[in-house]
Amino acid sequence: MDFLSYLISGISLGSIYAIIALGYTMVYGIARMLNFAHGDVIMVGGYMSFMATTRFGWHPLLSVIFAMIICTVLGIVIEQLAYKPLRAAPSLAVLITAIGVSYLLQNAALLLWSANPKSFSSVVPFDSLRLFNGKLIISGTTIVSICVCVIIIMTLNTIVNKTKIGKAMRAVSEDKDAAQLMGVSVNRTISITFAIGSALAAVAGVLLCSAYPILMPTTGAMPGIKAFTAAVFGGIGSIPGAFLGGILLGIIEILGKAYISTQLSDAIVFAVLIIILIVKPTGLLGKKVLVKV
Amino acid sequence: MRRLRMRSSIDNCLTYGLVIVAYVVIRLLLAGGNISYALQGQLVPITVYIVMAVSLNLTVGVLGELSLGHAGFMSIGAFSGAITATLLELLADTTSTTWIRLGLSTSWIRLSLAMLIGGIFAGIFGFLVGVPVLRLQGDYLAIVTLAFGEIIKNVMSILYVGYDANGIRVSMDSANALKLDEGGTIIVNGPMGVIGITKLSSFTAGFILILITLIIVLNLINSRAGRAIKAVRDDKIATESVGISVWRYRMMAFVISATLAGAAGALYALNYSSVVARKFDFNTSILVLVFVVLGGMGNIRGSIIAATVLTVLPEVLRAFNEYRMLTYAVILIVVMLVRNNATLQHVFRQVGARLSKSLPIRRKGGEV
Numbered sequence: 081m082d083f084l085s086y087l088i089s090g091i092s093l094g095s096i097y098a099i100i101a102l103g104y105t106m107v108y109g110i111a112r113m114l115n116f117a118h119g120d121v122i123m124v125g126g127y128m129s130f131m132a133t134t135r136f137g138w139h140p141l142l143s144v145i146f147a148m149i150i151c152t153v154l155g156i157v158i159e160q161l162a163y164k165p166l167r168a169a170p171s172l173a174v175l176i177t178a179i180g181v182s183y184l185l186q187n188a189a190l191l192l193w194s195a196n197p198k199s200f201s202s203v204v205p206f207d208s209l210r211l212f213n214g215k216l217i218i219s220g221t222t223i224v225s226i227c228v229c230v231i232i233i234m235t236l237n238t239i240v241n242k243t244k245i246g247k248a249m250r251a252v253s254e255d256k257d258a259a260q261l262m263g264v265s266v267n268r269t270i271s272i273t274f275a276i277g278s279a280l281a282a283v284a285g286v287l288l289c290s291a292y293p294i295l296m297p298t299t300g301a302m303p304g305i306k307a308f309t310a311a312v313f314g315g316i317g318s319i320p321g322a323f324l325g326g327i328l329l330g331i332i333e334i335l336g337k338a339y340i341s342t343q344l345s346d347a348i349v350f351a352v353l354i355i356i357l358i359v360k361p362t363g364l365l366g367k368k369v370l371v372k373v
Numbered sequence: 374m375r376r377l378r379m380r381s382s383i384d385n386c387l388t389y390g391l392v393i394v395a396y397v398v399i400r401l402l403l404a405g406g407n408i409s410y411a412l413q414g415q416l417v418p419i420t421v422y423i424v425m426a427v428s429l430n431l432t433v434g435v436l437g438e439l440s441l442g443h444a445g446f447m448s449i450g451a452f453s454g455a456i457t458a459t460l461l462e463l464l465a466d467t468t469s470t471t472w473i474r475l476g477l478s479t480s481w482i483r484l485s486l487a488m489l490i491g492g493i494f495a496g497i498f499g500f501l502v503g504v505p506v507l508r509l510q511g512d513y514l515a516i517v518t519l520a521f522g523e524i525i526k527n528v529m530s531i532l533y534v535g536y537d538a539n540g541i542r543v544s545m546d547s548a549n550a551l552k553l554d555e556g557g558t559i560i561v562n563g564p565m566g567v568i569g570i571t572k573l574s575s576f577t578a579g580f581i582l583i584l585i586t587l588i589i590v591l592n593l594i595n596s597r598a599g600r601a602i603k604a605v606r607d608d609k610i611a612t613e614s615v616g617i618s619v620w621r622y623r624m625m626a627f628v629i630s631a632t633l634a635g636a637a638g639a640l641y642a643l644n645y646s647s648v649v650a651r652k653f654d655f656n657t658s659i660l661v662l663v664f665v666v667l668g669g670m671g672n673i674r675g676s677i678i679a680a681t682v683l684t685v686l687p688e689v690l691r692a693f694n695e696y697r698m699l700t701y702a703v704i705l706i707v708v709m710l711v712r713n714n715a716t717l718q719h720v721f722r723q724v725g726a727r728l729s730k731s732l733p734i735r736r737k738g739g740e741v
Contacts, residue, residue, distance in 0.1 A: 114512040162706055169713035171511050172439055176666060179441075180705030183659060187699040301655075308516060347527040350520035357513055358505045 081215050086338045087331060092222035092291065094330020095229030099284040100307030101314070101322040102236060103277030109253045109317030110273045113171070116178035117158060119304015120185035121278050125151045125285030126295050127193060130200055140203035147282040155278025159271055167267075182301070189297035197296045200289040221290045228287065232280065233323045240319060245272060253317060302346070306333070309353040315366025324364055378595070385591045388674045392587065395681075396580045403576075412688055419684045420579025421641040424586045426664035426676035428633035431590055433662070434671030435599070436626040437606030439515040441658050442502075442522025446495040446631040447638035448529055448653035454491030454639020455567040455648060456534060458483050459560050462571060463536060484573040488582065488639040495635020498525075499628045507623045510609070522658055529650035534561035566649035567642060574644035582640055583677075586633050590673060593629065602626045663701045666708050 100122060107115045125147040132143035162181050166174050206220030240246040248269045251259040260266050288303055289295050306329065314325025329349060336348035356363065399416070402408050425447060432440045465477035476482050502521050506514055533544040537557025544550040548559055561567050593599045601622045604612040613619050642648040664683060668675025687697050711717050 108512075114516065162710070165710055165714040165717065168715075169709075172433075172437065173709045173713040175439055175512055175515055176662070177706050177709040179659065179662070180702050180709065183702035184699065184706065187702055191695070191699065305516070305519065309520075312513075312516075341531075343531050344527055347524040350524050353520050354505055354517055357509055357517055361509070361513070 081212065082338075085216055085218075086334050088216075088218055088222060090331035090334035091327055092225045092330070093334060094310075094327035095225045096284055096287050096291065096326075097303065097307045097310045097330050098229050098323045098326025099232055099280050099287070100303060101311040101326045102232065102319065103280050103284075104308050105311040105314070105316055105318065105322040106236075106249070106273050107277050108311065110249055111163070111270045113163065113174045114178060114308070115163075115274075115277070116175065116304075117181040117185055118277065118281060119300040119302075119307070120182050120189075121151050121155060121158075121281040121300070122285035122288060122304060123189060123295075123297060123300030124154060124185060125282030126200065126289040126299060127189065127198075128282070129203065129286045129289070130198055130295055133201070133203070140205070144203060144283065144286050147286060148279045151278045151282035151285075152275045155274045155281070156271055159274040163274075164267065164270075182304075186297050186301065193297065195297065197294045200293040200295045202290040202293065203286055204290055219291075221287070225287045225291065228283065229323070229326075232283070233319065236276075237319050245269070249273060306346075306349055309349060312353060312363055313356050315363030318363070318365045321363055321365035381595050384674075385595070388591065388677070389584070389587060391674065392580070392583055392677065399576070412685070415684060415688055416576040417574050417579050417640065417644040419681055420576065420583055421637045421644075422661065422664065422680040422684055423583050423677050424579075424637035424640075425634055425661045426668065426680040427583075427586050427590055427673055428630045428637070429661050430665045430668070430671065430673060430676045431593075431626055431630040431633075433665050434669075435594060435606065436602055436623060436630075438510065438623075439662075440518045440627075440630070441515050441655065441662070442518035442520075442525070443630075443634055443661055444653040444655070444657035445502075445518075445522035445525035446499060446634035447641065447657065448525055448650055449498050450488075450491035450495040450635025450638030451642035451648055451653065452529060452532070452561065452567060452638075452650075453494035453635070454487040455570050455642040456560050457490040457639075458487040458573060458643055459558075459567075459570065460536060460541070461486060463558065480571075480573050481578070484575075484578055484640075484643060487573070487643060488578075488636045491639030491642075492632045492636035495638065496628050496632035498635075499631025500624070502631075503624050503627045507620065507627060519655065519658075522653075522655060526650050526654055529566075529653075530564050532561050532650075533559070533563050535559045564649070564651075566647055566652075568647045570643060570646050570648065572644060572646065574640050579640060582636060586636075587673070589629065589633070593626075594673075598622060598625060660701070663705055667704055 100118065103118050103121075104115065107113065107118070128147035128150045129140075129143040132138045132146045133140055138146065158181055162177050163174065166177060202221055204220040204224045206223065208220060209218040209223065210216070211218065238246075240249055248259070248264045249272075251262065251264050252266050252269045256266055259269075284303075284307075285300065289299070307326065310325040310329040311322050312325070313329055314321030314323065329352065332352055333345055333349050337345040340348060399408070403413070425443065429440065429443045432438055432443075461477050461483045465474050465483075468474050468477070502518075506517050506521070509517060528545075531545050533546070533548050533551055535542045535544075535548070535551035535553045535557055537554040539554065542551045542553065542557075548562055551557075551559065553559070559568065594603075601612070601617050602625070604617060605619050605622050609619055638653070661680075664680040665676050667683070668677070668679035683701075687694050693700070711721065
């Protein structure tokens with residue numbers, strides 16, 4: 081029964097990772113850049129929801145929508161100011177800029193909301209589910225996280241495969257220049273991708289803080305990097321891959337914490353990343369890209 | 374070629390000259406009592422950060438790969454160096470051979486040995502980490518170095534090392550699991566880090582380490598191997614096709630960079646009475662990266678100046694301290710935008726020819 085409850089909390093954490101990983105994987109697939117600041121957008125989402133519920137006394141659901149709007153705007157602003165001017169720059173420059181943005185968000189949050197951890201009250205109104213005479217308790221947050229993740233994955237998959245903007249996204253990720261020649265607005269497509277990714281980050285932020293109710297300026301950094309690991313695990317650029325990678329990574333982390341060592345759980349996750357990149361750099365569902373001279 | 378060589382040797386002399394003059398000036402100021410107590414405490418950290426920045430510049434500027442785990446190598450050096458120093462001190466008390474006792478009771482010999490061991494250990498780790506890391510490139514390489522940095526930090530936080538009559542004992546569990554005899558000493562105590570360090574570091578030792586670092590790095594850059602490393606940075610496939618072993622030169626740069634970071638870590642640890650693994654986290658890696666980026670990637674002298682200025686500035690401007698990290702973040706973004714965006718560069722060129730001279734267009738790393 082212990083194992084089952086670990087497994088379920090692993091899937092729950094994994095579905096949050098999967099939502100974050102979607103943001104990474106879409107941006108990486110389309111703009112070919114590692115948006116290091118993605119994790120910190122999660123943190124901003126968490127704070128926005130927290131502010132909306134505690135200071136303005138809004139309904140939790142309304143606070144989630146508020147967080148999504150703010151994060152979407154934030155994502156677009158970051159993209160326009162910091163990443164768009166570097167479209168033609170070497171990847172090293174873009175990566176350093178992204179780290180700078182991540183640092184900027186963290187420290188701005190530190191000044192705005194101080195380093196004191198805020199205790200976040202869950203936005204999920206359901207009670208825990210008790211099974212097998214109370215031996216197995218599944219919290220409402222867990223159920224909601226998993227459901228939200230599945231809904232998001234299905235919606236995104238439909239958008240990418242069925243709609244016109246999805247077609248544009250696929251075209252840009254395949255070949256930026258050719259897409260431009262075919263009349264696809266590359267800049268607009270990249271901006272929309274950022275907007276979607278950031279809105280998802282807000283959702284992930286709220287779910288993450290509901291499951292682990294401590295909110296700090298550095299809250300998003302670690303889950304962000306782990307979600308990137310999940311994206312790489314599943315195969316970067318692939319939406320089902322992000323889902324699979326996220327769930328697997330969540331399970332690995334929780335089981336590692338339970339059966340190997342609490343202090344080493346981060347190290348285990350990172351070891352997974354290293355092993356994947358060495359053994360199968362394209363991830364579980366990724367496509368191999370050849371480097372041409 | 375000869376003119377190029379001339380120019381680079383003049384450039385190098387300028388770098389050495391700058392460091393030596395700065396050392397002499399600070400010594401004179403110290404003798405005159407013109408340096409505040411707080412700033413005196415920063416002297417050793419400044420030298421440590423200079424060595425860190427120069428060594429990271431070797432990876433980021435000269436090799437053209439972003440390492441986000443540089444603090445991890447510093448950590449390895451700090452721990453192995455501090456353990457070495459403590460063990461040598463214990464050995465000096467117990468040994469019966471006179472010349473060893475005399476040698477080991479001299480503090481600068483212990484310090485040099487500690488830095489040497491710290492450097493060697495970090496170098497070995499650099500090689501071990503480099504084997505998987507250097508198969509990758511670009512963003513993946515950066516994120517894996519970050520992962521290694523975090524792994525090192527996590528493992529160091531649960532490391533316990535003790536010493537008693539039966540020798541060294543290591544545990545990953547708890548201090549009790551070391552099963553030390555009576556009179557045994559705990560050297561590394563898990564999350565509390567290395568404890569009971571005798572302070573050995575001095576400003577002069579830091580200065581000498583900087584000189585050694587400069588001799589190694591500058592000579593490497595201007596050697597055949599250095600040109601090969603720069604060729605790998607500029608075009609990996611072209612370099613490989615003319616018969617230069619990409620793996621070998623990438624590994625060379627990476628290991629040398631790690632070794633120097635390890636020596637700097639040992640110097641850093643021996644400046645305090647205890648040192649914890651948490652100190653060498655991602656933030657420290659980023660801090661050093663800011664030095665490198667602000668000083669100019671591939672520009673060694675720039676790294677030295679940036680490391681010094683950005684360490685001294687928060688001490689001088691107390692009010693600035695709160696906004697320090699925020700400013701660093703802005704510096705990173707602005708420097709990258711100005712250096713890499715054609716429109717912004719055009720604007721700058723129009724603002725003044727002098728400004729554009731100091732901000733030349735650099736594709737990747739730039740000339741060294």
